Amino acid sequence: MFRIVEARTAGLNIRQYTIAAPRIARKQRPGQFVILRVKENGERIPLTIKSADPAAGTITIVVQTVGKTTSLLNCLETGDAILDVVGPLGRPSEIKKYGTAAIVAGSVGTAMALPTARALMDADNHVIFIEGARSREMVIFEDEVRAASHEAYILTDDGSYGEHGLVTKKLEEILTAGRKLDFVLAVGPVPMMRAVARVTAPLGIKTMVSLNSIMVDGTGMCGGCRVLLGNQSKFACVDGPEFDASLVNFDVLMQRNAMYRGQECQSLKAFDQHRAEELAQHRAAVATKEKETAQLRAKLEKQGLEAQGETHHV
Ligand SMILES: Cc1cc2nc3c(=O)[nH]c(=O)nc-3n(C[C@H](O)[C@H](O)[C@H](O)COP(=O)(O)OP(=O)(O)OC[C@H]3O[C@@H](n4cnc5c(N)ncnc54)[C@H](O)[C@@H]3O)c2cc1C
Ligand code: FES
Structure with missing residues (x-):
């Protein structure tokens, strides 16, 4: 899960998101991008990294609404989460002194x-x-x-x-x-x-x-x-x-x-009819996943403590 630490509107149908992604923030270079998937069974889409703050462990992306996935993404607010963010991907821009x-x-x-x-x-x-x-x-x-x-x-x-x-x-x-x-x-x-x-x-x-x-x-x-x-x-x-x-x-x-334009239009139309439900489902899925992760972490910590205890006895 990748937490959105700041969401804001940058222009008409254009939103900017700052996301906690420390490893990507440390490695990214100009011209590189991430591929993200907002939710389970969602489409993977590429988005350029606009900036990164390695000290804060965040990257910033900017998203223009064009179809289903960018529409869903652009409904998200500060505190929401994105399922996967993979990167940095692609070759960085060639930076040198051109003149x-x-x-x-x-x-x-x-x-x-x-x-x-x-x-x-x-x-x-x-x-x-x-x-x-x-x-x-x-x-x-x-x-x-x-x-x-x-x-x-x-x-x-x-x-x-x-x-x-x-x-x-x-x-x-x-x-x-x-x-x-x-x-x-x-x-x-x-x-x-x-x-x-x-x-x-x-x-x-x-x-x-x-x-x-x-x-x-x-x-x-x-x-x-x-x-x-x-x-x-x-x-x-x-x-x-x-x-x-x-x-x-x-x-x-x-x-x-343009190969998938027909399907893209259909899925945007379907999304527009169920926008509120899709968003609510996404937030519920994030809450469930976080609860499961917290339980797993607690279990692992407990096992770790028990294992330490055993070592101590030995
Ligand atoms: C390297 C790279 C960096 C990009 N950076 C940005 C960015 O910083 N900000 C931004 O707003 N957009 C960026 N895009 C475009 C963005 O990925 C598409 O707008 C997005 O995938 C559309 O998804 P959708 O489901 O909302 O729209 P759809 O309805 O699926 O598609 C609308 C149109 O977007 C294009 N598209 C669809 N799926 C993809 C896909 N998986 N990959 C690329 N294009 C697709 C097609 O031309 C399609 O006709 C970038 C694309 C690439 C390849
Ligand atoms: S996205 Fe699959 S080969 Fe480039």
Whole structure:
């Protein structure tokens, strides 16, 4: 069981959770993720570690509601628990001194890109952060974005906050102004990452994209997260999630991500009809599990004491 020590709303349908996970907190590096399962028989979903506090033994994740599992997760509050959290998984971002690095992030991708932006700053890069969101209420972590960059630009699709337009507009403006970019990381919806790749490829700018392929085990065994790079198959969970954008076959990624759309819509619909019961069942299951764990612990402690007593007699 992994206890939620703080839950808060970060934006429209976007929640941030700080979870007690000391071993993951000690090991995690920028760009890595966890795979969690909220409850028994639940789906496993990958979520990027936004930050970790090894001293407090916590990690922080940010979740955008898109389907059944993220809907259930985003109903949880401080004090609730998550059944399994496995990680850190995936290869960390490659952090080195590139020169000028641009982070282009869309939607919840902003939270996912923040640790890499901070690490690139620490590695003495000049960091430009371009954050895009559909509208004002989806602009997240603006203060953290500003703190993790030397220049920050916020854009909304509808112009309700920051500059009006898409992140690629700002990226093109920067390049058209004659600025030299040595490295670009794009994190967000697949069409956005593809659009960024189309801007940077003709200029030969090293560009990485963080691929959100469907994952199950996160260990390279199930094949669920297979992506096509040139004509080579890779597994996003162990070979990625960041890949050279110029090699990624985005069409295949989109096709594979849409494979279960019918079932996903059905299960979200069913969840929406039984939201309150599902949440109550989850909390009851957590309470039962905790009671069983406490009983087991007490039994083991007692056995330990008895064993110590026996040793003493001998
Ligand atoms: C390495 C990685 C890191 C991620 N980090 C974050 C993050 O920090 N915050 C965040 O909000 N989202 C993140 N995602 C996406 C997140 O995992 C999906 O939104 C989530 O799995 C959807 O589950 P669902 O049941 O709510 O939706 P579903 O209804 O199951 O699916 C909705 C859509 O989400 C995608 N999806 C479904 N199942 C999975 C799965 N097991 N793995 C990946 N994508 C899936 C599909 O494209 C699908 O069409 C990340 C994905 C990857 C691969
Ligand atoms: S999630 Fe199973 S191989 Fe990557």
